[in-house]
Amino acid sequence: MPAPANGRVARKIFLIATEESGDRLGAHLMKVLRQRLGDAVTFEGVGGLAMAREGLKSLFPIEELSIIGFSAVIKQLPKVLRLIGQTVAAVVRARPDMLVIIDSPDFTHRVARRVRSRDPSIPIVDYVSPSVWAWRPGRARAMRAYIDHVLALLPFEPKEYQRLRGPPCSYVGHPLTEQLALLRPNAEEQQRRNGTPPVLLVLPGSRRGEIRYHMAVFGEALDHLHAQGKEFELILPTMPHLLEGVREGVQSWKVAPRIVVGEQEKRAAFRIAAAALAKSGTVTLELALAQVPMVTAYRTGGLEAFIVRRALTVTSVILANLVIGENVVPEFLQENCTAEKLADALGEVLSDSPMRRRQVEAFARIDGIMSTGNQPASVRAADVVLGMLRKSRRTA
Incomplete structure (x- = not known):
C-alpha cells in the first residue's frame, strides 16, 4: 500500500x-x-x-x-x-x-x-x-x-x-444514548403520552422468525385486554422488509393496530406511547431510555428454548433490568408467555399501578447509569x- x-x-x-x-x-x-x-x-x-x-x-x-x-x-x-x-x-x-x-x-x-x-x-x-x-x-x-x-x-x-x-x-x-432527543417527547407529544385513550405500542420483533412466534399470542393478549374494558390506541412499528409478515399476522387480531413503517415513524410512536408490549431484546433498553413502561415476552422453538434455559446464569433476560440492576420490567418467557398473563400485566402497566410507578422511577435513573x-x-x-x-x- x-x-x-x-x-x-x-x-x-x-x-x-x-x-x-x-x-x-x-x-x-x-x-x-x-x-x-x-x-x-x-x-x-x-x-x-x-x-x-x-x-x-x-x-x-x-x-x-x-x-x-x-x-x-x-x-x-x-x-x-x-x-x-x-x-x-x-x-x-x-x-x-x-x-x-x-x-x-x-x-x-x-x-x-x-x-x-x-x-x-x-x-x-x-x-x-x-x-x-x-x-x-x-x-x-x-x-x-x-x-x-x-x-x-x-x-x-x-x-x-x-x-x-x-x-x-x-x-x-450504547449508541441509543446518542438518540435521546429522538426517543423522548416534546411538550405536545408529552400531552398525547398523558392523554386518553393511552397509546400502546406492540413490538413483536425485528426478525421474521420472531414475528412468527409472537404475533398470535400478542393478538390474543390484546383481545383479552380489550374484553376487560381497557381502551387504548394500538400502534405497531415495523420495518419495510417485515411489513408483509406483520400484515399477515394482524389479520387474525380482533383489535386492529395502526402499522407504521420505518425508523422515523417508530421513534415518533415511542415519543407518544404510554406503554408497550415488546419482545425481549435491545428494544427493552430503547423503551427504558424513552421512559415507556412495558411488558416483555419471548417465545422461540423448542430446541433453542431447551438449550438456552439450561445455560442461563441471570435472573432476567431483559436488558433494561440488567442495566438498572433491578427486575422492574415483567417478563413472560416460553410457557409463561400466555395471552392471559400478558393481558393482566398490560392492564397494570396502563394504569397508575405500583408496577408502572416502579418502572417510571427506575427509568429516570438510567441516564446516569449509562453515561459516557x-x-x-x-x-x-x-x-x-x-x-x-x-x-x-x-x-x-
Missing part, C-alpha cells in the same frame, strides 16, 4: 458486521476513524448499506446471514461454513493492521478464531460483547485466546469480564482502536 500524501503510515482495517445494528456501529466507527486518520486508513470487510455509504465494498451481502434460531442455523450450516471460510481467507489475504468483529458472535467469533490460528499477528477487537454474563460464561475466558480487546455497549460488562477472567474490556457506551460524559460511543470506540493500532505488533 502506498504511503498517504501526509506521510503518515497507512492503516488497513478489516471490519465484519452481518446484521443491521452491527452495520450501523461499523459505519459510525469508520466515519470517526476517517475523521482522525484521513487518507491514512482504508477499510475492507463485510457490512451492509450503512458501511457501504462509508466506502466499504462488502465481501458478500449480509442478507445471506439473516438466520434466526438454532434449527435454522443447522439447516443452512453448509452455506454458513462456506461464508466463514471465505471471510477468513479474505482477512488473511488482506493482512490488515486490525480486524474488528461487530456483534453476531455465532459467525464473527468463528472467523476470529480461525484468523488467529492462521495469522496470530493480526490484532482482533470485538465490538459488542456476547452475552457471557447471561449464559455460557466460560466463553469469556476462552475469548482471551483470540480477542485482544472487547468494546462493551453496557456499563456492567467490564466488571463481568474481570470476574470471568476474559480479555480486556472497555465500556464505550459528552463522548459518543463511536468516538470512545475509535479511541480504543487507535490506541491499539499505535501499540500493534504489526505496525510497531
Whole structure:
C-alpha cells in the first residue's frame, strides 16, 4: 500500500458486521476513524448499506446471514461454513493492521478464531460483547485466546469480564444514548403520552422468525385486554422488509393496530406511547431510555428454548433490568408467555399501578447509569482502536 500524501503510515482495517445494528456501529466507527486518520486508513470487510455509504465494498451481502434460531442455523450450516471460510481467507489475504468483529458472535467469533490460528499477528477487537454474563460464561475466558480487546455497549460488562477472567474490556457506551432527543417527547407529544385513550405500542420483533412466534399470542393478549374494558390506541412499528409478515399476522387480531413503517415513524410512536408490549431484546433498553413502561415476552422453538434455559446464569433476560440492576420490567418467557398473563400485566402497566410507578422511577435513573460524559460511543470506540493500532505488533 502506498504511503498517504501526509506521510503518515497507512492503516488497513478489516471490519465484519452481518446484521443491521452491527452495520450501523461499523459505519459510525469508520466515519470517526476517517475523521482522525484521513487518507491514512482504508477499510475492507463485510457490512451492509450503512458501511457501504462509508466506502466499504462488502465481501458478500449480509442478507445471506439473516438466520434466526438454532434449527435454522443447522439447516443452512453448509452455506454458513462456506461464508466463514471465505471471510477468513479474505482477512488473511488482506493482512490488515486490525480486524474488528461487530456483534453476531455465532459467525464473527468463528472467523476470529480461525484468523488467529492462521495469522496470530493480526490484532482482533470485538465490538459488542456476547452475552457471557447471561449464559455460557466460560466463553469469556476462552475469548482471551483470540480477542485482544472487547468494546462493551453496557456499563456492567467490564466488571463481568474481570470476574470471568476474559480479555480486556472497555465500556464505550450504547449508541441509543446518542438518540435521546429522538426517543423522548416534546411538550405536545408529552400531552398525547398523558392523554386518553393511552397509546400502546406492540413490538413483536425485528426478525421474521420472531414475528412468527409472537404475533398470535400478542393478538390474543390484546383481545383479552380489550374484553376487560381497557381502551387504548394500538400502534405497531415495523420495518419495510417485515411489513408483509406483520400484515399477515394482524389479520387474525380482533383489535386492529395502526402499522407504521420505518425508523422515523417508530421513534415518533415511542415519543407518544404510554406503554408497550415488546419482545425481549435491545428494544427493552430503547423503551427504558424513552421512559415507556412495558411488558416483555419471548417465545422461540423448542430446541433453542431447551438449550438456552439450561445455560442461563441471570435472573432476567431483559436488558433494561440488567442495566438498572433491578427486575422492574415483567417478563413472560416460553410457557409463561400466555395471552392471559400478558393481558393482566398490560392492564397494570396502563394504569397508575405500583408496577408502572416502579418502572417510571427506575427509568429516570438510567441516564446516569449509562453515561459516557459528552463522548459518543463511536468516538470512545475509535479511541480504543487507535490506541491499539499505535501499540500493534504489526505496525510497531
